[in-house]
Amino acid sequence: MNKHFTFRYITYLIIISVCLFAAAVLSRIEITLISLPFLSAVVVSLFFDKTPCIDISHSITGQRLFEGDNLNVSIKVQALANAPLVEILDPLPRGAQLKRGNNDIVTSLKKGEEKVFSYSFSVPRRARFTLGGMIIRIHNSSGLIYREMKHKDIKDFAVYPKAPSFKEDIRPFHTQVNVGNYVSRAMGEGIEFGDIRPYAPGDSIKKINWKASARTGLLHVNEYARERNSDIVLMVDSFRDFGTAGDSYLDLAARTAAALSFQFLTGKNRVGLIEFGGRFVWLLPGMGTRQWYRILENLTDMEVKERYATQDITAVPPKILPPQALIIAITPFLDSRFKEAVIDLFNRGFDTVTLSLSPSELIRRIVADNPKNRAALDILEMERENKLMSLRKIGLPILRWDPQEPLDLLARSIRALQQRRAS
Amino acid sequence: MIRLVIIGLPLVLGAYTVTLSPGAWTIILALLSAALCTAGAASRRYSFLVAGAGTAIANFATAMPSPDTPPIIWGALGTGIGVYLLLEVGYDWITAFRRPVGSRVYASRLKYLLLSVVSCIGLTFFAVTISYNFLLRLTGSIPFWAAVIGVPAVVGSVGILIMFWQKKTLP
Numbered sequence: 001m002n003k004h005f006t007f008r009y010i011t012y013l014i015i016i017s018v019c020l021f022a023a024a025v026l027s028r029i030e031i032t033l034i035s036l037p038f039l040s041a042v043v044v045s046l047f048f049d050k051t052p053c054i055d056i057s058h059s060i061t062g063q064r065l066f067e068g069d070n071l072n073v074s075i076k077v078q079a080l081a082n083a084p085l086v087e088i089l090d091p092l093p094r095g096a097q098l099k100r101g102n103n104d105i106v107t108s109l110k111k112g113e114e115k116v117f118s119y120s121f122s123v124p125r126r127a128r129f130t131l132g133g134m135i136i137r138i139h140n141s142s143g144l145i146y147r148e149m150k151h152k153d154i155k156d157f158a159v160y161p162k163a164p165s166f167k168e169d170i171r172p173f174h175t176q177v178n179v180g181n182y183v184s185r186a187m188g189e190g191i192e193f194g195d196i197r198p199y200a201p202g203d204s205i206k207k208i209n210w211k212a213s214a215r216t217g218l219l220h221v222n223e224y225a226r227e228r229n230s231d232i233v234l235m236v237d238s239f240r241d242f243g244t245a246g247d248s249y250l251d252l253a254a255r256t257a258a259a260l261s262f263q264f265l266t267g268k269n270r271v272g273l274i275e276f277g278g279r280f281v282w283l284l285p286g287m288g289t290r291q292w293y294r295i296l297e298n299l300t301d302m303e304v305k306e307r308y309a310t311q312d313i314t315a316v317p318p319k320i321l322p323p324q325a326l327i328i329a330i331t332p333f334l335d336s337r338f339k340e341a342v343i344d345l346f347n348r349g350f351d352t353v354t355l356s357l358s359p360s361e362l363i364r365r366i367v368a369d370n371p372k373n374r375a376a377l378d379i380l381e382m383e384r385e386n387k388l389m390s391l392r393k394i395g396l397p398i399l400r401w402d403p404q405e406p407l408d409l410l411a412r413s414i415r416a417l418q419q420r421r422a423s
Numbered sequence: 424m425i426r427l428v429i430i431g432l433p434l435v436l437g438a439y440t441v442t443l444s445p446g447a448w449t450i451i452l453a454l455l456s457a458a459l460c461t462a463g464a465a466s467r468r469y470s471f472l473v474a475g476a477g478t479a480i481a482n483f484a485t486a487m488p489s490p491d492t493p494p495i496i497w498g499a500l501g502t503g504i505g506v507y508l509l510l511e512v513g514y515d516w517i518t519a520f521r522r523p524v525g526s527r528v529y530a531s532r533l534k535y536l537l538l539s540v541v542s543c544i545g546l547t548f549f550a551v552t553i554s555y556n557f558l559l560r561l562t563g564s565i566p567f568w569a570a571v572i573g574v575p576a577v578v579g580s581v582g583i584l585i586m587f588w589q590k591k592t593l594p
Contacts, residue, residue, distance in 0.1 A: 006514075007469070008469075008510065008514050011473055011510070012510075015476075015477075015480070015506075019480070022484060026484075028484075028487060029496070029499075030484075030487055030495060030496065030498070030499035031484055031487075031499070033496060033499040033500045033503055033547060034480055034483065034484075034499050034500075034502055034503035034506070035503060036500060036503055036543045036546060036547060037500075037503045037504045037506075037507035037539060037540060037543045038503070038507055039543070040539045040540075040542045040543035040546065041507065041511075041539040043542075044535065044538055044539050044542060045535075048535075084531035084532075085531060085532070108530070108531060141531040141532060141534060141535040142535050142539075143511070143514065143515065143532060143535075
């Protein structure tokens, strides 16, 4: 705890000196008397100055929250000696919005008194933050002397991308061997009726279709379609980012990837993630809530990192890309490396769907609206259209992804695309 | 309310000074002091208040009656207390508390202000009743150079010594 003298203390010393000097020069006692309140203030402040002692603890309601959710922070202060004026500043994370209470506390505590202050804030953008580096300033009652200290009770927390919910079901083209929610083309154990075939030794009597057997004179049994799950790998292009903070391409991509992964995981599918860009990270496909949080952790850290080393999708281990997995690539197609990676996966026979965002719409929001910028954005859009056309020519399924539209429309488009391929 | 105190106090001090010595310069300095304090209150800058307080003190010092007349002890003390309160209240409002604080929080500050004002009034009583004549004679008797250099040097060095003595890292 460091002791400091305020600017006012120095001001008072100057006033006292000048007044006494003037009094001596002019031989006037009145001028001395003007300085008397200031002299008295300085003497009283030094006389009554005592070392304060306070105990502070800091707690937060959770270590994980989603964009826009409120985080409650409570600060407990206990005075072990009189603290006439206590200022506590708990700095908010960058971009955080205060929702309730105040993170800048001013209070007065008597010896042994305990007070609890709480406030809540929300963070509109995915990120990792640290809280608990509080700055405490304890003034003595004069206000001429104060003590300052930094109290570190560090607490880390993560703000995950918010996953917008949607109802439309996306059905992958291929199913895997594990039990899931999708009706497989293969027959086996299930509840969905599939076909009727003649009875074979070993078939269960429960499966006999009595009506068909009576009509044909031979025993027939019902067959059921298997219910299986699928493997889905979400691949996000993080070579470039653009747009405003909170609504940038990577933020929107993280939210969409989070929503898609949640939808697939609730359908008992295995979901993996590849972040292909400055950060080249991948996540083994998995199921359940734990996998959902693993994906969110990765999406939270997603950012553009300049790297000079050449990266290739072939570096991804085969386990990450299971055979017949549905690969959903999210990209603005600004970097040719991602385009090459998608073509490579498509050529390897993976069921690939590309969601492509137009960068010009997001860039238009942050640049000045003048003919030069408009022309530049039009050229950018034309170049992108050219790229998309060349990709469509080789048969790569590409969908236009508009972040303003609800995800149900996107899911419906993916489903329609899969149905067209199936037919 | 506090803005009114910050703007009103220099006006009251200026009006008192003008009654002591009515003149163009006194009025100009009084208005300048009030203007500086208003600027400090409007822009929330403490330095403007310090400048306004300094102008009020200078105005009072120049407007004092001639040395032949009896000294205006209580007027000087009142001016000193007024300027002191102006700087204290202004500091609290501008620097220390950027948002409203409860009366209980401010109670310790009020106690301190009261203690300072009462102690200086008491000290003046002491000076007036016991040692005023002695002090006056003494002030007149010391050499000019000692007064010019010695007094501010002693006050400044004592203040700085106390500051360094007190400023140490505590556990």
